[in-house]
Amino acid sequence: MSGRPARSGGPDPLDLLAVSDLLSDEERLIGATVRRFADDRIRPHIGDWFEQGVFPARELAPELGALGLLGMHLDGYGCTGSSAVAYGVACLELEAADSGLRSFVSVQGSLAMRAIHAFGSEEQKQQWLPGMAAGRTIGCFALTEPDFGSDPAGMRTTARRKGTDWVLSGSKMWITNGSIADVAVVWAQTEEGVRGFLVPSGTRGFTAQDIHGKLSLRASVTSELAFDEVVLPADAVLPGVTGLRGPLSCLNEARFGILWGTVGAARDCYASALDYAKSRVQFGRPIAAFQLTQEKLVEMALKLEQAYLVAWRVGRLKDEGKSRAAHVSFGKLNNVRSALEIARSARTVLGANGVTTAYPVLRHANNLESVLTYEGTSEIHTLVLGEAITGEAAYQ
Incomplete structure (x- = not known):
């Protein structure tokens, strides 16, 4: 996972349980390849992109496509057909650079491409x-609305038949890649139930406006989409x-x-805190030598390895065809919580330096x-697991 040499034959400080040994050689190679890309193309710039609120998607998409990362877990049409764990390892290395980078890849592959691949x-x-796999074409996935996030069944966007055509009306909110997408996968209510529609950018009546003022995912394009009597x-x-079932199955892929x-x-975050603690001297010694700092680092290491093991296990279940929605909810709920706790604790180790873009924590x-x-709030995933445990649905 880390590639950091063990000290004096001891365990790797960034992978104390050697969870990476559970990966295949191919999976480790994919991880190393994506990490090199992130080190070369993302890390030198991501602090500035975050501060400026920009993400050069058009520039990066062909490079991500050349690495086989766009729709990598799909088969055919230029996709590499990788295993679930291989895709997971790639996501790990992408998000180690920034969540915005992983979000771009997830929306492109697990949402937009997956919807077309599964239901088109x-x-x-x-x-x-083929164009999406190569990064020449960018897609977005439009399900969430201003008033309907966790309850998509209440969506107000509609599509009605008009002769042989469809007329799409409504709006979508918080859509990653929305304003830069060449095609939007839009979900709408019809007389037959919820259906998905492919709406190319430039279609008359279709507009996209970026959402500004974000304090989170700043290196990511987030948009509001509007459909004013769009004829398809x-x-x-x-x-x-x-x-x-269509959009929710895609969301489950993204949650993975x-x-x-x-x-x-x-x-x-943990690696940054560890490196900083070993080099930051206070009271005549590195702060890594103080008990309270070591306690923080140990707690981070425990949560990190637990999350890594959860991810590996859910990935293996998925590759074996045994994964269920509850397994993915377990992983998202546990691992996001753990990552947040690690990030917040790491910030305290870095002190005031931790609030600058010079460090990633x-x-x-944010x-x-x-x-x-x-992709499902913590409350929704709690209820998914509650239903799996008790057999009782408690969403209302």
Whole structure:
């Protein structure tokens, strides 16, 4: 996981249980490759991007595509068909750089591409997926609305038939990649139930406006989408699914990437705190030599390894075809919480230096506040697990 040499034959401080030994050689190679990319192309700039509130998606997307990271867990159409754990390891290394980077890859692959791959016609797949896999084409996934997040069944966006066409009306909120997307996967109420529609950018009546003033996920494009009587041809609808099963199954794929990605954010915070504690001298000695600092570092190490083990186990279950929604909820709920606790504790080790963009910990902590909420709030995942444990649904 860390690649840091063990001290005097002892355990790796960033992977005390050697969880990375549970990965295959290919999975470790993927992790190392993504880490090199992040070190070369993201880390030197991410502090500035976060401060400026920008993300150069158009520049980075082809590079991510060349690495095979866009839709990497899908088969065909230019996708690499990697294992779930391999995809998870990639997400870990992406989010170790920044949650915004992992969010871009997740939305592109696990949401937009996955919806087309799972529910699109062959013509739709051929039209969109190769370009999306290569990073030439960017997609977004529009489900959340201003008044409906955790309860998507109440969405007000509608699509009605008009002859052989569809007419789409409504709005969507908090849409990653929204204003830069070449195609939006939009979910709307119809007489038949919830359906998905492919809406190319530039379609008359379709507008996207970026959301500003964010204190979290600043190195990420977040938009509000509006659909004013947008006329779509009959072949714009995804033919393979009707109902919320479609979008919710895509969200479950994205949540899987999150439960791995947050391990990367946690590791980056812990590594920063550890390095700082060993070099920061107070009262004539490194603060790593003080008991209270060591307690903080130990607690971080425990939470990090526990989260890593959870991610690995859910990944193996997924590769074996045994993963269920409750497993993914377990991973997202546990790992985001653990990552947030690690980030906050790491900030205290860094003291005042921890609140600057010179160090990653508060950037990660701010990002993780969004990750805690999106793709299912902690409350929703608690209820998913509660239902799995008791057999009783308690959402209302």
